[in-house]
């Protein structure tokens with residue numbers, strides 16, 4: 353926060369080497385109540401060092417600090433409380449935001465460092481599930497936030513495009529499928545072929561062996577098997593990209609599991625050389641007993657490699673290729689054990705960089721308290737859900753603002769935004785209840801509420817028709833609440849990256865919107881007086897920060913709604 357650092361510097365300087373700036377910054381805090389000032393420094397640590405009562409120290413320090421950013425500095429028990437000078441600080445903040453525009457809040461601590469983010473990663477020939485939606489939305493936001501913090505990001509969609517299931521799928525297709533029906537409705541059709549295979553195999557056990565044969569052919573590069581696999585993959589990708597397009601998501605790499613086929617042997621050989629592979633019931637595993645974990649499965653008794661082997665291979669590839677500082681995996685919490693095993697195996701292999709690997713888990717999306725499942729072919733088609741949200745948003749516009757230009761565009765921004773925001777406003781580890789109706793409300797803690805607040809602020813600026821050149825500061829309490837919120841933005845960005853919690857940003861834009869709406873209902877912004885330019889500057893600053901906050905979450909901020 354503006355002033356916090358200055359306050360800390362002042363204190364450090366007055367204490368003349370007794371305590372470092374870092375130590376001061378560690379204990380300095382924002383008081384719970386506005387009456388206690390904008391920043392507070394507790395003197396308990398000093399009391400220990402100086403063997404003096406903290407109250408006395410606070411009283412003494414308070415008298416010494418005199419800085420133009422602060423209107424008053426007073427002792428309050430064991431604390432030194434600083435009250436920012438509203439006029440001076442708000443002038444500084446407003447001019448700073450107007451000057452920096454969308455760059456406001458940019459941080460530099462990621463400069464020169466690379467973060468890879470493995471997210472979305474749906475499975476070919478299966479529907480894009482609610483879990484993949486969460487991964488997509490959370491991963492995309494974290495990537496945006498990392499970029500805002502100066503990191504170079506590599507967005508990786510680790511597609512599930514390999515495995516014995518493709519042998520089953522090809523078998524099912526050969527028996528019961530047809531080109532037309534797959535073309536007509538690829539994912540639905542491929543899924544029902546897969547389900548049919550599982551139904552039929554109970555009566556016809558020979559199917560299992562056939563499926564194994566097909567998968568073997570696929571592995572050996574048989575042309576027919578290969579072509580079918582490629583085709584299934586292309587059709588699936590076509591469907592997935594409809595969802596990515598609707599949501600404005602892009603990737604730097606679509607290297608899925610199959611991409612690592614060629615390097616799997618190298619990984620196994622490396623494990624062998626390092627003496628880490630042991631046999632267990634005919635399979636090859638890496639023992640992780642020292643960590644109290646079950647062994648990491650590397651190779652099955654029939655020679656087939658596993659999910660973990662692929663992730664080991666992918667991690668090594670990514671380190672060689674991108675030299676990542678951090679490698680993030682945005683994957684549901686049900687895979688926690690898997691990632692623990694993979695990361696620890698890499699550490700056992702002696703890779704220092706494995707310390708930079710992080711699994712970012714999240715909870716389930718529930719409907720009426722139950723997991724939404726794709727089993728037995730009962731699927732919730734995500735594309736339909738998104739389209740429905742857009743449709744509802746459109747109805748809303750027809751009711752509230754039928755004259756609106758670019759209705760389609762706005763409906764899309766609001767419908768998609770509502771889905772994204774509903775996910776990101778909750779801490780990611782919790783489960784969330786899916787309800788389109790709740791998501792699309794214009795009041796409360798929803799995406800449309802924030803977007804609407806932004807549009808309202810934009811319309812004030814449009815109506816004002818005046819220039820904002822060099823706004824002066826503002827002194828009243830309503831402005832001050834908004835200014836304080838604006839100052840928090842950079843801190844919130846930092847925290848949200850530290851905790852990999854986009855919810856920090858979502859909560860922040862809600863707070864800022866609420867403060868602004870309070871301001872809007874109490875202050876006559878467009879009255880012609882000497883402070884008009886400053887008030888408009890405040891409104892403009894709010895539009896800048898809301899738009900940028902929404903962008904970090906992966907949402908659009910329409911100028912009109």
Ligand code: ARG
Nearest residue numbers: 470473474475510512663683
């Ligand atoms: N395709 C997997 C699934 O749907 C997720 C992959 C996550 N990424 C990874 N590197 N394992 O469960």
